[in-house]
Amino acid sequence: MATNQSVADEQGEQVQYESQVRNGAALMALAGIAFVGYGVVFLVLNFVGSGFELGVSTLAGMTSADLDPAVAYYISHLHVATAAFIISTGIAIAGLSWYGVRQRLTWAWATAIVAAVVGLVLALPMHWTEDAFAHDWVTHLGPIYLATIVFVVGVVLSYRGLRTA
Template identity: 50%
Template sequence: MPAIQTTPGNQTRLRAGAAVMTLAGLVFVAYAVVFLGLNFTGAFLELGVGLDQVDKGMAEVEAFSPQLHHYISHLHIALSGFIAATGLAIACQSWYGVRRGERWAFATAVVVPTVGLAVALLQRNAKPCDEKRLRFRTVPLMCGMESHIYRRFFGAS
């Protein structure tokens, strides 16, 4: 896909949108650092997961099975690496590609985190019905927002 030719007014909006997308990518990286740090603290699990969701902490898991504790810890470390890599890729594509009007960079920087969120949300099928409906509505809502952002910053219909 070729770069989009923009007017000076649209170029300002394009640069502002690319800066916001770059910031979002850097927030991914920051979350990955927090996620990694939580692996080595008493929290052990990700942000938002506490005793209401999981009734065992790091010490209990380790006492039950040191191998299971090591496995969960390894998954957290690996996942934090993938989150950081995704954030870095989004930030770079946004800053160097989207800012120049490259459609492929915009599409990739938007689709990659959307797919990740869709997989994360849709895999939780054992939750109450209202929560399922909310999750199934989130992905189409995100796609609609992304379409609006694309039209707004690239001036396409």
């Protein structure tokens, strides 16, 4: 009887760990999709919006139309490249999380984390330095911070399930 109870307890724990991996991977993938969405908005604003990033309407009171055309084109060029890397990183994170982490592949979990951390560690500190241009912090960085929180919750939840393998 005690043996049957032990087996039942172990099976219950295994289901709980599998649930943590599955739910954590889903949150990580959702964050990756949010990164893609942010990148798409960034790209769209470049062509049909202000010509600047999300949360930035002017540079020192100048719109993109007020800038020297070569400078405006260069800014546009950088926005497209940045959007492309945000989108591609989001796709990688979503794919690694949905297909790799759910399969309990630790390398996929670690790679998704490295991809997100490298992008965030390189991009975010620039926003904390002297304000060289005015921007709305909530609309400019809020979506990324929210996606990052979802990602971190997913990382922690899935780790709890992965480490019991």
